[in-house]
Amino acid sequence: MKTVEWAEDKIRIIDQTRLPGEQVFLELDSYDAVAVAIKEMRIRGAPALGIVAAYAMALGAQRIEAETREEFLAQLHRIGEVLAATRPTAVNLFRAVERLEAAAVGESVAEIRSGLIGEARRIEAEEAEANRRMGALGAGLIEDGFTVLTHCNAGALATVSYGTALGVVRAAVEQGKRVHVFATETRPLLQGARLTAWELSQEGIPVTLIADTMTGHFLSRERINCVVVGADRIAANGDVANKIGTYNIAVLAAENSVPFYVAAPTSTIDLSVASGAEIPIEERSPEEVTHIQGVRIAPPGVEAANPAFDVTPHRYVSAIITENGIVGEPYVERLRKITGQRGGRHG
Amino acid sequence: MKTVEWAEDKIRIIDQTRLPGEQVFLELDSYDAVAVAIKEMRIRGAPALGIVAAYAMALGAQRIEAETREEFLAQLHRIGEVLAATRPTAVNLFRAVERLEAAAVGESVAEIRSGLIGEARRIEAEEAEANRRMGALGAGLIEDGFTVLTHCNAGALATVSYGTALGVVRAAVEQGKRVHVFATETRPLLQGARLTAWELSQEGIPVTLIADTMTGHFLSRERINCVVVGADRIAANGDVANKIGTYNIAVLAAENSVPFYVAAPTSTIDLSVASGAEIPIEERSPEEVTHIQGVRIAPPGVEAANPAFDVTPHRYVSAIITENGIVGEPYVERLRKITGQRGGRHG
Numbered sequence: 011m012k013t014v015e016w017a018e019d020k021i022r023i024i025d026q027t028r029l030p031g032e033q034v035f036l037e038l039d040s041y042d043a044v045a046v047a048i049k050e051m052r053i054r055g056a057p058a059l060g061i062v063a064a065y066a067m068a069l070g071a072q073r074i075e076a077e078t079r080e081e082f083l084a085q086l087h088r089i090g091e092v093l094a095a096t097r098p099t100a101v102n103l104f105r106a107v108e109r110l111e112a113a114a115v116g117e118s119v120a121e122i123r124s125g126l127i128g129e130a131r132r133i134e135a136e137e138a139e140a141n142r143r144m145g146a147l148g149a150g151l152i153e154d155g156f157t158v159l160t161h162c163n164a165g166a167l168a169t170v171s172y173g174t175a176l177g178v179v180r181a182a183v184e185q186g187k188r189v190h191v192f193a194t195e196t197r198p199l200l201q202g203a204r205l206t207a208w209e210l211s212q213e214g215i216p217v218t219l220i221a222d223t224m225t226g227h228f229l230s231r232e233r234i235n236c237v238v239v240g241a242d243r244i245a246a247n248g249d250v251a252n253k254i255g256t257y258n259i260a261v262l263a264a265e266n267s268v269p270f271y272v273a274a275p276t277s278t279i280d281l282s283v284a285s286g287a288e289i290p291i292e293e294r295s296p297e298e299v300t301h302i303q304g305v306r307i308a309p310p311g312v313e314a315a316n317p318a319f320d321v322t323p324h325r326y327v328s329a330i331i332t333e334n335g336i337v338g339e340p341y342v343e344r345l346r347k348i349t350g351q352r353g354g355r356h357g
Numbered sequence: 358m359k360t361v362e363w364a365e366d367k368i369r370i371i372d373q374t375r376l377p378g379e380q381v382f383l384e385l386d387s388y389d390a391v392a393v394a395i396k397e398m399r400i401r402g403a404p405a406l407g408i409v410a411a412y413a414m415a416l417g418a419q420r421i422e423a424e425t426r427e428e429f430l431a432q433l434h435r436i437g438e439v440l441a442a443t444r445p446t447a448v449n450l451f452r453a454v455e456r457l458e459a460a461a462v463g464e465s466v467a468e469i470r471s472g473l474i475g476e477a478r479r480i481e482a483e484e485a486e487a488n489r490r491m492g493a494l495g496a497g498l499i500e501d502g503f504t505v506l507t508h509c510n511a512g513a514l515a516t517v518s519y520g521t522a523l524g525v526v527r528a529a530v531e532q533g534k535r536v537h538v539f540a541t542e543t544r545p546l547l548q549g550a551r552l553t554a555w556e557l558s559q560e561g562i563p564v565t566l567i568a569d570t571m572t573g574h575f576l577s578r579e580r581i582n583c584v585v586v587g588a589d590r591i592a593a594n595g596d597v598a599n600k601i602g603t604y605n606i607a608v609l610a611a612e613n614s615v616p617f618y619v620a621a622p623t624s625t626i627d628l629s630v631a632s633g634a635e636i637p638i639e640e641r642s643p644e645e646v647t648h649i650q651g652v653r654i655a656p657p658g659v660e661a662a663n664p665a666f667d668v669t670p671h672r673y674v675s676a677i678i679t680e681n682g683i684v685g686e687p688y689v690e691r692l693r694k695i696t697g698q699r700g701g702r703h704g
Contacts, residue, residue, distance in 0.1 A: 030656040192662075195646070195654065197544060197568035203647075203655040211656050219661040221544035221646055222569040223602025227667040230604065255570025257577065258605055265608050299542070299568055300550075302649045307542065308550040309377040309558050314566040315539075320574040 013170050014053065014062045016130065019072070021065045025052045026167055026201075030208035041070035041089050048096040048103075051199065055168020056242045056278050057137045060102030063093045064130035067110035071126045074119075082122065086114055098290040099251055099319045100242040101280040106133055133277075134170055140275035140333035141172040145181030148238070148273050148331040152182035156235040157190045159225065159263075162253035163205035164240025164273065174273040175238040176209060178331060183215055190216045192234060196253060197222055198298040198316060225259050229266045237263045238331075241274035248324030248341025249286030250274075254317055260326035269328040276332050276349045286321030294318050360517050361400065361409045363477065366419070368412045372399045373514055373548075377555035388417035388436050395443040395450075398546065402515020403589045403625050404484045407449030410440045411477035414457035418473045421466075429469065433461055445637040446598055446666045447589040448627040453480055480624075481517055487622035487680035488519040492528030495585070495620050495678040499529035499536060503582040506539045506572065506610075509600035510552035511587025511620065521620040522585040523556060525678060530562055537563045539581060543600060544569055545645040545663060572606050576613045584610045585678075588621035595671030595688025596633030597621075601664055607673035616675040623679050623696045633668030641665050 015022040020039040027050065028034045036052060038044045044066035047053055053062050070089035076082035090107040097103060113129035116122040152158065164175035172180060182189050191210055196202035203219055210217040220228065228234050237259055243251040250256070250272050263270040283289055296314035300306060308314065329338045330345070337344040362369040364384070368391060372381040383399060385391045391413035394400055400409050417436035423429035437454040444450060460476035463469040499505065511522035519527060529536050538557055543549035550566055557564040567575065575581050584606055590598040597603070597619050610617040630636055643661035647653060655661065676685045677692070684691040 031653070194570075195544065197542065197570055200654050203659075207659045208656045211659055217659060219643075219646055219655050219659050221601070221663075223541075223544055223600075223605065224662065224664060224667075226605040226608060227601060227664055228662070230667075253570075254568070254574060258570065258573035258609060261573060261612050262605060262608055265612075296566075299566055303652050303654060305650050305652055306378070307547050307650060308566050309555045312550075312554045312558055312564060312566050315571065315575075316568075317571060317574055320571075320577075 013058050013167050014065065014134070016065050016127070021062060021069060023047065023053045023062065026054060026205060027052050029204050040073070041066040042092060044069070045092050045096050054201070055163065056100035056102045056240065057169040057174065057275060058167070059097065059100050060106040060277060061130070061134045061137060061170055063103045064106040064110055064133045066093055067107060068123070068126040068130045071123050082119060083114055086111060097292055099292050102277050105277060109133065137275060137277065138170050138172070140277070141169055141174060141177045143333035144174060144273055144275065144331050145172060145177035147336055148178030148271070149181035149185055151236065151269070151271060151331070151336070152178065152187060152189060153235070154187040156187070157192060157233060159192045159194070159228070159234045159237045159259065160206060161194045161202065161239045161256055161259055162196045163201040163209070165206055165209040167205050167209060168240060174240040174275065176206065178238050178273050179215065180213070190218070192218050192220055192228060194220055194222050194225060194255065196255060201253070222255050226262045229262045229268050234268055236269040236271060238271045238273055241272050241278050242319055243283070243289050244272070244274060244279045244330065244345070245283045245285050245289060246281040246342060246345060247285045248327055248330065248339070248345060250322045250324070250327060251286060251289040251291070251319050252322065254320050257320040257322045260322040264326045270326055271329050271331055272327055273331040276334055279332070279345055279349050281346060281349060286323065289321060291320070292318040360405050360514050361412065361481070363412050363474070368409065368416060370394065370400045370409065371514070373401060373552060374399050376551050387420070388413040389439060391416070392439050392443050401548070402510065403447035403449045403587065404516040404521065404622060405514070406444065406447050407453040407624060408477070408481045408484060408517055410450050411453040411457055411480045413440055414454060415470070415473040415477045418470050423466070429466060430461055433458060444639055446639050449624050452624060456480065484622060484624065485517050485519070487624070488516050488521060488524045490680035491521060491620055491622065491678055492519060492524035494683055495525030495618070496528035496532055498583065498616070498618060498678070498683070499525065499534060500582070501534040503534070504537045504539060504580060506575070506581045506584045506606065507553060508541045508549065508586045508603055508606055509543045510548040510556070512553055512556040514552050514556060515587060521587040521622065523553065525585050525620050526562065527560070537565070539565050539567055539575060541567055541569050541572060541602065543602060548600070569602050573609045576609045576615055581615055583616040583618060585618045585620055588619050588625050589666055590630070590636050591619070591621060591626045591677065591692070592630045592632050592636060593628040593689060593692060594632045595674055595677065595686070595692060597669045597671070597674060598633060598636040598638070598666050599669065601667050604667040604669045607669040611673045617673055618676050618678055619674055620678040623681055626679070626692055626696050628693060628696065633670065636668060638667070639665040
């Protein structure tokens with residue numbers, strides 16, 4: 011099962027809001043249908059957003075009717091703007107849009123269109139390859155018998171297959187290590203309970219679901235050997251924006267001397283932001299907090315806040331696992347080295 | 358509205374599992390009906406458990422048929438054992454049972470029975486008075502314009518009226534201070550979303566509901582001036598057992614230099630346990646984690662853990678607000694002084 015699949019005149023995704031109860035596939039036949047699906051979190055996860063946005067650019071380009079090359083590029087740019095306006099935190103979305111615009115070269119419109127599809131396929135292939143390499147490298151940090159705490163879903167569903175944080179777990183299991191995962195449910199949208207528990211159960215990897223309130227209890231009682239999470243954007247100094255609640259776990263892990271690892275492809279590293287303070291944090295609808303799966307849990311009229319991400323300062327991050335190596339402090343030099351980026355707007 | 362009401366041949370409680378959707382009152386006409394209601398969390402909160410257990414002893418005593426005084430006391434003891442076996446963490450339950458047993462004195466059965474009702478009423482009155490005094494004292498820590506973070510429900514519903522942590526907020530509001538409360542939803546049983554948000558909304562005290570994952574984000578962004586929570590049991594060294602997730606907030610508050618206060622009557626302090634490590638932590642049904650309000654959120658067959666409490670080491674506790682004064686480190690001497698307890702089994 012692939013999270014995102016290109017089918018020439020449409021993009022096929024699994025509707026992640028319906029999991030684990032139902033496996034519903036959506037066929038998105040326009041770039042704006044993709045934009046809506048992203049906003050509604052039918053597809054989510056930083057690498058997956060990059061891939062689907064790239065294909066949405068390629069799909070949108072098939073329909074552009076333009077007299078001139080300039081008009082074609084202007085319309086492609088507007089498609090990119092619509093996609094980039096869906097969610098502000100994960101950098102992969104912006105980077106994919108920029109890569110696709112940069113790839114819009116060729117003699118004819120047909121050639122440009124085909125080049126865009128090729129670039130989207132390259133992004134997908136790069137992410138798949140990065141997941142595998144990250145897994146192989148990160149698995150070295152997981153010992154036989156480890157219990158790993160993870161948050162949200164940084165699995166196959168967040169990328170195109172295999173996963174970032176869960177890719178590390180999968181690789182360790184493939185190496186014959188016994189690994190038990192503690193998965194936080196991850197309120198408000200329950201990606202841990204719905205997606206991570208589901209992915210791991212499907213593969214027979216032992217998983218224990220806990221409420222987000224329980225992380226400190228288990229970290230303090232020596233039940234957890236290490237934490238591995240994904241990332242939505244990593245700043246030049248190693249600060250990590252990830253699903254709301256990640257910062258809580260990082261602080262509690264540090265307080266209890268439990269290593270806290272972030273597994274993320276270099277496509278998630280954004281040297282154009284110096285620190286986490288510059289990363290925009292998406293604020294989503296209060297209804298995601300006042301309701302759970304459509305059931306109201308709070309009295310009518312109660313105000314709720316809903317920041318979708320938080321920032322974990324780099325001092326709490328034991329190491330960042332990327333496809334190009336595992337890096338620790340000092341992050342500024344090391345992140346620059348492994349990304350080959352020089353900073354500036356989205357590298 | 359009173360959380361617990363004695364009505365001679367029955368005990369009236371509001372069913373807290375049905376709030377805020379419905380206000381359903383239950384009339385419990387036997388001590389074992391009370392035991393079931395406690396287990397099912399239709400009534401919860403350390404002081405409320407003490408009060409309802411005391412009345413359940415008095416109610417059970419009305420029905421005892423005994424030939425001798427010894428037989429009467431033996432049956433009363435068995436009633437106490439049933440009540441004490443309902444939930445292991447909150448100390449008030451055990452202390453109430455012990456107080457009622459100690460109050461079973463008198464010339465006739467009628468006199469003993471009436472003495473038991475009197476003792477239960479005394480416990481209720483003491484708790485109500487303690488709430489008021491705690492509120493008046495604790496309000497001195499809350500400045501005009503403060504935003505207070507609280508967890509679970511330490512309000513009127515957790516006692517008999519007014520509340521412990523929320524009593525402090527109410528007293529500050531009564532003093533004319535503007536106070537805004539951030540209430541965590543408190544998974545798994547959502548006491549924050551269902552009960553705290555409801556109590557505060559009813560009184561027009563501004564409240565913002567947040568998911569448990571969001572506490573660190575708001576503590577780190579200077580949105581919270583102090584934390585005030587209740588307690589289920591406080592050990593002799595100041596370690597605090599309270600609703601699961603309290604420890605997370607305490608560590609995050611310390612990390613961000615935000616004061617962390619515990620508001621609890623001296624009836625919650627148990628000098629017979631030297632430290633939090635000795636406090637038994639109740640493990641509840643995994644279904645409370647895999648389901649929310651009856652709706653399944655995790656795939657079938659997934660294992661879940663469900664510790665109902667955690668222990669916050671005293672080094673994270675800025676001060677404990679009691680009806681006899683506000684105390685800080687060193688807790689061992691100061692808690693002994695304000696309780697007048699000398700240690701030993703349940704003081």
